[in-house]
């Protein structure tokens with residue numbers, strides 16, 4: 489791997505760069521795929537809950553209610569699911 493600061497090749501498990509002494513960032517953990525899938529499948533449910541909440545909250549604008557029912561909003565959700573499946577989730 490390479491040092492973020494000086495770009496020198498350093499050992500894979502180094503804690504500090506042996507060239508410039510910069511602390512090496514700990515690698516991020518693998519994403520929790522199960523959680524991601526769970527979240528994806530619950531989007532529809534959350535949208536219904538949100539819509540019900542908004543419908544019961546008179547302070548929110550009609551425009552926002554309209555947005556949640558709109559094709560644009562649905563498209564965003566579909567695009568998101570599409571991108572996730574393209575990425576192999």
Ligand SMILES: [Zn+2]
Pocket residue numbers: 491492493494495496505506507508509510
């Ligand atoms: Zn370095």
